[in-house]
Amino acid sequence: MAFYQLSVVDYLVFSSFLLLSVGVGVYYAIVDKFKKNTGGCKTEEYLMGGRKMSIIPVSLSLVTTFLSGITLLGTPAEVYDHGLLWCIHYLTGPIGFFITGAYLLPVLYRLNSTSIYEYLELRFHSALLRRLCAGLFIINTLIYTGVTIYAPALALNEVVNLDVWFLILLVGMCSTLYTTIGGLKAVVWADTLQAGVMYAGIFAIAYKGVVAVGGVDQVFDTFSKSGRWEESSKWDLNPAQVILSLPYPNPNPSLQYISVWIVLFSSTALNLCNYAINQMAAQRYCSLPSLRDAQKSLILIAPLYVFLSLLACFMAMVMFTLFYQCNPLETGEVSAYDQLAVLFAIRVSDGVPGLVGVFLACIFASSLSTVSSGYNSIAAVFYHDFVIPYSGHRLTPKKSLWLNKIVVLVSGTLSTGIAFSAGPLGGIVRSAVGLLGATIGPVLGVFCLGIFYRRASTKAVMTSFILSIKGSLEEEVLLRPVEISSLE
Numbered sequence: 001m002a003f004y005q006l007s008v009v010d011y012l013v014f015s016s017f018l019l020l021s022v023g024v025g026v027y028y029a030i031v032d033k034f035k036k037n038t039g040g041c042k043t044e045e046y047l048m049g050g051r052k053m054s055i056i057p058v059s060l061s062l063v064t065t066f067l068s069g070i071t072l073l074g075t076p077a078e079v080y081d082h083g084l085l086w087c088i089h090y091l092t093g094p095i096g097f098f099i100t101g102a103y104l105l106p107v108l109y110r111l112n113s114t115s116i117y118e119y120l121e122l123r124f125h126s127a128l129l130r131r132l133c134a135g136l137f138i139i140n141t142l143i144y145t146g147v148t149i150y151a152p153a154l155a156l157n158e159v160v161n162l163d164v165w166f167l168i169l170l171v172g173m174c175s176t177l178y179t180t181i182g183g184l185k186a187v188v189w190a191d192t193l194q195a196g197v198m199y200a201g202i203f204a205i206a207y208k209g210v211v212a213v214g215g216v217d218q219v220f221d222t223f224s225k226s227g228r229w230e231e232s233s234k235w236d237l238n239p240a241q242v243i244l245s246l247p248y249p250n251p252n253p254s255l256q257y258i259s260v261w262i263v264l265f266s267s268t269a270l271n272l273c274n275y276a277i278n279q280m281a282a283q284r285y286c287s288l289p290s291l292r293d294a295q296k297s298l299i300l301i302a303p304l305y306v307f308l309s310l311l312a313c314f315m316a317m318v319m320f321t322l323f324y325q326c327n328p329l330e331t332g333e334v335s336a337y338d339q340l341a342v343l344f345a346i347r348v349s350d351g352v353p354g355l356v357g358v359f360l361a362c363i364f365a366s367s368l369s370t371v372s373s374g375y376n377s378i379a380a381v382f383y384h385d386f387v388i389p390y391s392g393h394r395l396t397p398k399k400s401l402w403l404n405k406i407v408v409l410v411s412g413t414l415s416t417g418i419a420f421s422a423g424p425l426g427g428i429v430r431s432a433v434g435l436l437g438a439t440i441g442p443v444l445g446v447f448c449l450g451i452f453y454r455r456a457s458t459k460a461v462m463t464s465f466i467l468s469i470k471g472s473l474e475e476e477v478l479l480r481p482v483e484i485s486s487l488e
Helices: 008-033 042-051 055-066 069-082 085-091 094-109 118-124 127-160 164-213 216-225 228-232 240-244 253-257 260-275 279-286 291-322 337-348 355-394 397-425 427-437 440-452 458-479
Strands: none
Touching: 008 042, 008 164, 008 355, 042 164, 042 279, 042 355, 042 397, 055 164, 055 260, 055 279, 055 291, 055 355, 069 085, 069 127, 069 291, 069 337, 069 355, 085 260, 085 291, 094 260, 094 279, 094 291, 094 440, 118 127, 118 440, 118 458, 127 164, 127 279, 127 337, 127 355, 127 397, 127 440, 127 458, 164 216, 164 279, 164 291, 164 337, 164 355, 164 397, 216 291, 260 440, 279 291, 279 355, 291 337, 337 355, 355 397, 440 458
């Protein structure tokens, strides 16, 4: 496998982007330090931006937070391998935004709380349920951010020959640094910068790709000639197909790409998990001055989310056209579909200094936005769900602020450590992601039950929550066991 050597201009573009991201954190740390009003609101300023954030940067932050580097590399791979059916997943995503804005957000916003898990204690009178869900969020986020750092680093290492450990350390240190010193304001404004890089990077590479293959008509002609249009129209409206796709007794994985109902329900549920009952999203909604502003941000998110997602899908179509006669996986240029997007960027960037550096910045922008948001939200949940109920009243505002910064620093260190261990541990880390991911659905169920069904009792909710997690974990363990060979 031949590696691409980055030019000096590529390094300059990439490093400038990282410095700007860190610079945002430094700027807000300095601004907050010299603010005249330094009373007891320092912690809220750090975690919630003083609840005076603006709609546009918050909306961009929400989009980039949940479209990580894994998504930007994985979406082109899915479309390249399975066709445009994957795009429907993104087109149906706004259904989840509508449900969130109309029904869940008003309830959670009016709590005026930093942690959304406080709602569970108020609604079901159960501190145990609150801390259980909060603890699951912290563990889940730590592992997910670790994988979010590791996956793009591995893909780039295979194509660009940058040391994977160096890339992990770079992303881990940068995200931890500006999140620790700048708080939510730094995270949101850095996300805004990173969103611009993501849109510009994908658009530039897609445009250069269209020029390289001979125009948009050539892209659609190749897709048609290859039979991908026919594959993309094989929709099955029969609800019974959902049963056939279940993992027992005889699963049919291909149905996830052709069943309208599976795509519709999975996309809606995923976006509810991400944009409704996820602390990272709720924290941003509550950083806005009013509920109306929070709902406006959701309205703005929908087109931003769909446009960026479909732009990545279109880039995959161009990529398919370029590689139609010569599949890099068959020639050995790459070893996995996730590496195709990087190779494609290298191919079409020939003769344009710094364009590969822009695409690398695009990938790392998506990763930085996800992990920095995770660190800040972990601090908010840890402080409000575990510290304040026991000893928060004994902490001065200054000590509270420093405690939150320490939690962010520790979270970044642990997440980076998980990224380092993702390669050697292999199947164990993947299984941990699956096991913890299996808990997200039951948490969504608890919130929906509390909001939509007033007669739900604490005992019934706890029982159903535990049984749901038990069933999800059993399915994950029995059907996706750890491969021993992955530990070698």
